[in-house]
Structure formats: C-alpha cells, structure tokens
Amino acid sequence: MSRLRRDPRMERAAHRIAGTPRPRFDLAAASAATSAATSAAPGRLRRDPRGEERLALVPGTPRRRLDRTQRVALAPAGAVPAAAMAETAPRLVVIAEPAYLVAVVPDAPGGRLTPHDRQVIGAARLLADAGGGAVLALVEMPGEDLAAAGVDRVLGLPVAGYDPEAKAALLHAVLDGLDIRHALLPESADGADLARRLAALTGEALFAGAESLTAKAITRAAQGRRIEQRRAPPRLITLAADASAPHGGAPHEAIPVVFALPTLAPGAILSAEFVPADPASVGLDEADFVVSAGNGVHDFTAFRALVxxxxxxxxxxxxxxxxxxxxxxxxxxxxxxxLDARCYFALGIAGAPQHLQGVARCEHVVAVNTDLHAAMIERAGLAIVADAQKVMPALIDALTGAGAAEAQP
Structure with a gap:
C-alpha cells in the first residue's frame, strides 16, 4: 500500500535538543515526535512500485495488461476517476457574435476531413481566437467531424462533381459578401489550384505554401530554402502539410450559415471523371490503403486474393x-x-519498432495477430486476435459473397 514519504529534515530536527547543537539521545521520544509531526504535516504519498506492477498484470498470469487505466486506484485522493472523466460530456464552444470570419476551404473528399484539412482548420482557429473571430468552413458536403475539428460556421457550396471554375466563382462571391478577414486552403493538388484561381478572380496576393503561421506573422522558405520570407498574414493563404497542429480543444458548434449564392452560367468544363489508379501498381508512398503480410502469413495465394x-x-x-x-x-x-496511407491492414505482423515507424503516419491501423500483447495490436485501432491464415479466407468469402451463397439451401 502507499505510505507517506519520509521527511529527513524533520527527523533530524526531532533528534536535537532545542537551543543546542548536540543530538538527542532519547530515540524513542524522537520517533514519536517524528511520527506526530509527519502525520500533521501535509506529505505526498510514496509510490509503491510492486503494487503498481501487480495492478498492471492480468490476474492469475504473469502477462501485463493492455488497459493501463487500471491504475486509477493509486491516483491521489483529489483526482477525478477516469470513468467519471469519460462520462463527462465535452464542453461546446459557442461564439454567438464573432468580430470577423476566417474562411477554410478543405479538400474533404467524400465529405471526410483529411489530416491536412484538420491542420488548416487548426491554423484558422489560431487566427480566429486572436481577435474574437469565428471559423467558417466552405464545403461541398458538410460532415459530422467539422465540430470536433474546431469549426463554428458551415456554408455548403452547390458544386456538382469536379468543377474548380464554378467553385472559385462561388468562393469569390462569399469573400465579397461576408466579413472574411482570412481565407485558408491546403497546399494540395486541389486546394492549390483552387487558391490560385481565387487569387486571379479577386486580384489579391496569395501567400502559397506557408510553413508557419501565427496571428502576427506567416513564413515560408524561398530561393531553394536559402532564405525565409516573412510578413503579416494576408487574406489568401495556402498552408503546407504539417505546418500547423490540428485543433485539440473542445468542439465548436458548427452551425449552418444562410447566404444567397449567385447562380452561375455553365463553365468551360463540360464533364470530368476521376480515373482511379490500379492499387497493385501504385507505390507504397502514394498508396491510400495498404494490406501487409508478416511472418504469420504462409498462404500468399490467399493473401494476394484478399488484397x-x-x-x-x-x-x-x-x-x-x-x-x-x-x-x-x-x-x-x-x-x-x-507510409502516409489512410488505412493500414497488418496480417500476422508482431510490430517491430522499425515497422511501427513505417506506419506512424497512417490514420487507421487494423491488425490480425494471435498474440494479444503484440506491439501491432497495441498500435491498432481495431484488432482481431486470431490466426491470419483463418481470417484471410473468411474475409474473402465475406467480400465475394461465397459464404452467403453456400449458406442458402
């Protein structure tokens, strides 16, 4: 059990006679005085490493737990239990009357924010919080994760398919009709193209590829990274990847905004269609979904069929x-x-440190392994504790519908 930490200074003082430098010889009286003084003094609990180790083990086995929150029994007396903290609903930040708006135009493929989009929203949150502003997201498909990302207002853009010309014209109308102090876009393939179209329509200067951003200054490298360009944040900005941290505070309300968007005439693009690349021929550094085989996979014919x-x-x-x-x-x-993939599926991979470094930037990790305490299982957001040789044919049957066909009479 935990016990109070010793106070050596108080113990030495108890061994001395008041007013004299020589030590006291009545050790029994000194021990009683020390105990009384220690119980009266506000001391902190001494750690019990053996007790912590016992709580970290699965009962009846020498294996360690995966859920380290079992140590709440050793928390200080005034600490809030983890269960009570989990049940407490997050506080919703409401900005009723913002002083200005900071617009964000995320890529959001399929209505889902990418990590780069979240970083751009985090940078916009930084500019908005500096002067009582609010973040306005201009998206084609409003998603449920905008509030958690730090968005205060949402305005839908009625753009059908790939039409950057029409989208740039709608953004131009929004920038003219609303009190937009800054407009941020990701320096990605779509965001960079849209930002340059918007700069041509508005005639304003574009600060492209910003690598750091504060409320007072924005910087980027130039001339082969030999110099650094710095200035006050302009109105149009594109942010490079990993230049800002995502919003990590409380969620915001993300309420819809009513704005009369103009009706646009048909543009030069009549039709556009995305032709996806063959995943089997795409390099791993550009892949979006990667399925990997480890030492627990022996049937590579089934592995390639599952991929x-x-x-x-x-x-x-x-x-x-x-x-x-x-x-x-x-x-x-x-x-x-x-990898920089959106999803990584590991089959029979224990998870060596070098391998975990390769999947550190993956957004979602799914692992299949027989060892409950493997490092890859701990890293995964979804884990299946089973033999990969049995999981692969079951997944193939579920994907191809063979299992459902055999179940029918």
Whole structure:
C-alpha cells in the first residue's frame, strides 16, 4: 500500500535538543515526535512500485495488461476517476457574435476531413481566437467531424462533381459578401489550384505554401530554402502539410450559415471523371490503403486474393521480404517505405519498432495477430486476435459473397 514519504529534515530536527547543537539521545521520544509531526504535516504519498506492477498484470498470469487505466486506484485522493472523466460530456464552444470570419476551404473528399484539412482548420482557429473571430468552413458536403475539428460556421457550396471554375466563382462571391478577414486552403493538388484561381478572380496576393503561421506573422522558405520570407498574414493563404497542429480543444458548434449564392452560367468544363489508379501498381508512398503480410502469413495465394478483393496495395514486413516471398519494394518500415496511407491492414505482423515507424503516419491501423500483447495490436485501432491464415479466407468469402451463397439451401 502507499505510505507517506519520509521527511529527513524533520527527523533530524526531532533528534536535537532545542537551543543546542548536540543530538538527542532519547530515540524513542524522537520517533514519536517524528511520527506526530509527519502525520500533521501535509506529505505526498510514496509510490509503491510492486503494487503498481501487480495492478498492471492480468490476474492469475504473469502477462501485463493492455488497459493501463487500471491504475486509477493509486491516483491521489483529489483526482477525478477516469470513468467519471469519460462520462463527462465535452464542453461546446459557442461564439454567438464573432468580430470577423476566417474562411477554410478543405479538400474533404467524400465529405471526410483529411489530416491536412484538420491542420488548416487548426491554423484558422489560431487566427480566429486572436481577435474574437469565428471559423467558417466552405464545403461541398458538410460532415459530422467539422465540430470536433474546431469549426463554428458551415456554408455548403452547390458544386456538382469536379468543377474548380464554378467553385472559385462561388468562393469569390462569399469573400465579397461576408466579413472574411482570412481565407485558408491546403497546399494540395486541389486546394492549390483552387487558391490560385481565387487569387486571379479577386486580384489579391496569395501567400502559397506557408510553413508557419501565427496571428502576427506567416513564413515560408524561398530561393531553394536559402532564405525565409516573412510578413503579416494576408487574406489568401495556402498552408503546407504539417505546418500547423490540428485543433485539440473542445468542439465548436458548427452551425449552418444562410447566404444567397449567385447562380452561375455553365463553365468551360463540360464533364470530368476521376480515373482511379490500379492499387497493385501504385507505390507504397502514394498508396491510400495498404494490406501487409508478416511472418504469420504462409498462404500468399490467399493473401494476394484478399488484397485484390479489398482493392488495396500489397505490402510486407522485412522478414517476408528477406525470405523472398514478397519483392523488396513492398517492404514497410523505417528501412523500407514510410507510409502516409489512410488505412493500414497488418496480417500476422508482431510490430517491430522499425515497422511501427513505417506506419506512424497512417490514420487507421487494423491488425490480425494471435498474440494479444503484440506491439501491432497495441498500435491498432481495431484488432482481431486470431490466426491470419483463418481470417484471410473468411474475409474473402465475406467480400465475394461465397459464404452467403453456400449458406442458402
């Protein structure tokens, strides 16, 4: 159990006679005085490493727990239990009358914010909070994650399909009709093109590829990164990836805004269609969904069939590539390819430190392994504790519908 920490100074003082420098010889009286003084003094609890280790183990086994929140029994007396903190609803930030608006135009493919979009919203939140402003998201498909990302207002843009010309014209109308102090876009393929179209329509200067942003200054590298350009934040800004942190505070209300958008005449683009690349031929550094095989996979025919059914890009651990079962270009990890994928599916991979470095930037990780305490299982957001050799055919049957067909009489 936890006990109060000793106070050596108080113990030494109890061994001395008042007014004299020589020590006291009545040790029993000194011990009683020290105990009384220690109980009266506000001391902090002494850690009990053995007790903490017992709480970290699964009862009846020498294995450690995955849920380290079981240590709440050792928290200080005034601490709030983790369960009570989880049940408490997050506070909603409401900005009723903003002094100005900071517009954000995220890419949001399919109505879902990318990590780059969240960083741009975090930068807009920084500019808005500096002077009592609010963040206005201009999106084609409003999503549910805008409030958690830090958005105060939402305005839908009626753009059908890929039409950057019409979208730029609508953004121009919004910038003219509302009190927009800053407009931020991601420096991505779509965001950069849209920002330059908007700058041409408005005639305003565009600060492209900003690498740092505060309420008073914005910077970027120039001339082969030999110099740094710095100025006050202009109206039109594109933000480079990883230049700002996402919003990590309380969610905002993200209420819709009513604005009369103009009716646009048909533009020069009659029709546009995205032609997806073949995932099997895409490099791992550009792949969006990667399925990797580890030492727990032996049937690579089923593995390739599962990758094709999931329409994913194949990958592998270093041990599989060293054995010659997969090409070296498929190796994932610090010594292979560091992924920037949206989803990573690991089959039979324990999770060496070098491999975990390669999936550190993946947004979602799904793992299949027989070891409940494998490092990849701890890293995964969704884990299946089972044999990958049995999971692969079950997934193939579920994807192809073979299992449902066999179940019918």
């Amino acid at each position: 094709a059914a999931l329409n994913a890009t194949p990958g592998a651990s270093r041990m599989v590539c060293d054995a010659g079962l997969m090409p070296r270009a498929a190796q994932v990890g610090a010594s292979g390819t560091v």
